[in-house]
Structure formats: structure tokens, C-alpha cells
Amino acid sequence: MSRLLKLMVVSAVATSVLTAAEYKVDTVHSNVGFSVKHMMVTNVNGKFTSYNSNFEIDEKTKTFKNLKAKIDTLSIDTGIKDRDDHLKSDDFFSASTYPEMSFEMTSYKADGDDGKMEGKLTLRGVTKNITLEVDDINIHGNKIGFALEGKIKRSDFGLKWNKAIELGGVAVGDEVKIKIDIEADRK
Numbered sequence: 001m002s003r004l005l006k007l008m009v010v011s012a013v014a015t016s017v018l019t020a021a022e023y024k025v026d027t028v029h030s031n032v033g034f035s036v037k038h039m040m041v042t043n044v045n046g047k048f049t050s051y052n053s054n055f056e057i058d059e060k061t062k063t064f065k066n067l068k069a070k071i072d073t074l075s076i077d078t079g080i081k082d083r084d085d086h087l088k089s090d091d092f093f094s095a096s097t098y099p100e101m102s103f104e105m106t107s108y109k110a111d112g113d114d115g116k117m118e119g120k121l122t123l124r125g126v127t128k129n130i131t132l133e134v135d136d137i138n139i140h141g142n143k144i145g146f147a148l149e150g151k152i153k154r155s156d157f158g159l160k161w162n163k164a165i166e167l168g169g170v171a172v173g174d175e176v177k178i179k180i181d182i183e184a185d186r187k
Contacts, residue, residue, distance in 0.1 A: 009090045019060040023144055023184035025053040025069075030069060031181045036154070036173050043177075046087075050075035055105075055184070059146065062113060062137045067105040074099055092159050113137045117148065126171040132178070148180040 032051050035043040053069035071074070073095040076087050088095040105119040116136040120127050132150040153174050154160075 020056055020058045020065055022054065022056050022187040024187055025051075025182055025184045026054075027051065029183035033179045033181075035177045035179070036175070044078060044083075046076060046078035048072065048075045049077050049109070051185075053182075054187075057137075059139055059144075061110055062115070062139075063110040064105060064108040064115070064117060064134075066116070067103070067119070069103045071101045071103075073097065073101055092154075094124055097156060103130075108134075121152065121157075124159065126157045128156055132180075142186040144186070145181075145183045148178070148182065150178045152176050153179065163186075 012120040027050075031047055033045060035045045048071045050072035051069060053067065055067035056065040057063065058065060073093040074088060076084050076093065076095075078087070080086055087093055090097075095103075101121065101123040103119050103121050105117055107118045109116045113136055115137075117132045117134050119130060119132070121130045130150055130152055132148045135147045135149065137146040138144065154172075154176050155174050
């Protein structure tokens with residue numbers, strides 16, 4: 001390999017490394033939320049209040065290099081204590097046995113300020129591949145913000161509790177919509 005070609009390769013690798021930055025999620029200014037149909041009529045919204053995540057992104061191309069997150073299942077909050085207690089029980093999260101769920105990115109395809117993130121979600125001891133749409137990546141100084149959205153079937157992860165309702169159908173929908181808003185600080 002010619003000396004010029006080697007220099008170009010080293011320069012390209014160095015530039016790639018220099019534009020990648022590590023971030024830690026600011027949990028005060030972020031939200032890990034979800035919604036699920038209730039009684040086949042409306043959505044119940046909830047969130048997790050205890051979580052942590054770190055990621056690395058190429059700031060120039062807005063391409064995620066990695067992302068790992070851990071969420072405390074005991075921190076579920078739907079605004080109703082009795083419902084939250086039921087969700088922590090063995091009928092749903094079995095939070096005393098599985099106190100944490102996790103996500104680890106496996107690939108990312110950038111599309112300007114948006115993109116598509118593939119990864120492995122582990123919930124209640126079950127790991128499944130999921131896709132998250134990434135929207136509106138904004139970088140300002142040492143801060144970054146973006147949104148993640150996706151859908152899962154809760155039954156795929158062993159969250160199968162339900163009961164029939166009088167008018168037909170079930171009390172809790174199987175599809176869970178994930179909506180996460182992130183603000184993070186460069187390390």
C-alpha cells in the first residue's frame with residue numbers, strides 16, 4: 001500500500017474517532033414513557049422514573065455508534081398506586097424477580113436528523129429484537145436531544161395477564177407504544 005493511501009486511511013479513521021462523542025442521559029430532562037390500550041377504548045400512559053443510559057454518536061453524521069440503557073421496573077409510574085403495584089406484580093413485570101429491563105443497540109441507520117435503531121430489549125428475562133425510530137436529533141454545545149418511538153407486544157415478553165370485558169375484547173391491549181424523549185450531556 002502506498003504511503004499516501006496509508007496516510008489517507010489513518011486520517012479517515014482518526015477523523016471518525018474525533019467526531020464520535022460519548023453522552024450520558026440527563027434523567028431530569030428526559031422521559032421514558034409508554035402507552036397501552038385500556039378496555040379497548042383509550043390509552044393509559046405511564047413512565048419509568050429510574051433509568052440510566054450512555055451512548056456514543058458521531059456528531060458530524062448523527063450516527064449512533066452504540067447505546068445501552070437500563071430501566072428500573074420498580075419505578076413504573078402511571079399515576080395510580082394500585083395500578084402501579086399490579087404492574088410490578090407477577091401478572092406483569094414481576095419486578096421483585098426482574099428488577100431491571102435493558103436495551104442494547106445492535107445497528108443504526110442514519111437519515112439526516114432521524115434514523116432507525118435496531119436493538120435487543122430484555123424484559124422479564126426474555127430478549128427480543130426491536131426497532132426504534134429516532135427523530136429530530138439536535139446537538140447544541142455539550143447537549144444532545146432526540147426522541148425514540150417504537151412498538152412491542154407485551155405478550156412476547158411474558159406479560160400475558162388480561163381479562164375479558166363484558167362488551168367483548170380484553171381489559172389491556174397487547175401492543176405497547178414506546179415514546180422516549182432524551183436530553184444528554186457530553187462526557
